[in-house]
Amino acid sequence: MNIRDETSSDYKAIAEVNREAFAQENEARLIEQIRDSDRYIPELSLVAEAQGVIVGHILFSYIDLVGEETLPVLGLAPLAVRSQQQRQGIGSALVQAGLAKADARKEAIVIVLGHPQFYSRFGFEPAISYGIESPFPVPEDVFMVKPLQHYQDKYRGKVVYPPAFHGV
Ligand SMILES: CC(C)(COP(=O)(O)OP(=O)(O)OC[C@H]1O[C@@H](n2cnc3c(N)ncnc32)[C@H](O)[C@@H]1OP(=O)(O)O)[C@@H](O)C(=O)NCCC(=O)NCCS
Numbered sequence: 234m235n236i237r238d239e240t241s242s243d244y245k246a247i248a249e250v251n252r253e254a255f256a257q258e259n260e261a262r263l264i265e266q267i268r269d270s271d272r273y274i275p276e277l278s279l280v281a282e283a284q285g286v287i288v289g290h291i292l293f294s295y296i297d298l299v300g301e302e303t304l305p306v307l308g309l310a311p312l313a314v315r316s317q318q319q320r321q322g323i324g325s326a327l328v329q330a331g332l333a334k335a336d337a338r339k340e341a342i343v344i345v346l347g348h349p350q351f352y353s354r355f356g357f358e359p360a361i362s363y364g365i366e367s368p369f370p371v372p373e374d375v376f377m378v379k380p381l382q383h384y385q386d387k388y389r390g391k392v393v394y395p396p397a398f399h400g401v
Pocket of ligand 1: 254256312313314315318319320321322323324325327346347348350351398
């Protein structure tokens with residue numbers, strides 16, 4: 234299994250992986266909307282490929298953290314692994330590869346809404362313990378952050394998702 238940056242020739246396969254893993258269209262549409270926006274970071278859209286076939290995908294893009302100032306931070310969404318290939322470490326490998334690239338880009342923090350049992354293994358913690366609030370009511374343990382090496386205390390406030398996320 235190989236992890237690499239997406240290219241435009243992967244777009245169709247990435248949409249398929251997301252449709253299959255989530256059993257709905259929303260995430261595939263979200264990815265397209267993010268790509269069409271100024272919040273897209275091509276090198277943080279990664280695919281997992283096995284024998285030339287895309288079996289997983291992860292996307293990190295900019296969302297806003299609004300406190301005393303408005304700061305762009307990374308939002309991790311979506312993450313998908315084809316159901317037949319789940320529980321083989323592919324999702325974990327995608328998260329780890331993405332976090333390493335985010336760190337290398339000197340990003341400060343990653344925000345995710347997801348399964349606490351899964352994301353806590355990569356050091357994600359409830360966002361509220363860092364003074365970061367969700368824009369909508371969710372259980373505290375599912376709205377998480379992973380501070381990276383360049384994290385500073387100024388990263389506090391309320392998350393605002395850009396228009397690409399509306400309707401998801
Ligand atoms: C979540 C997902 C990306 C994990 O990918 P994966 O390749 O299966 O992950 P890994 O093999 O690296 O790790 C598997 C671990 O994920 C956890 N996990 C997977 N799906 C989970 C779920 N629905 N709820 C809670 N934990 C889950 C389990 O703890 C599992 O560990 P175990 O095998 O020791 O029990 C994959 O299951 C998926 O695409 N699911 C459908 C889409 C989705 O929910 N995406 C996540 C959005 S936050």
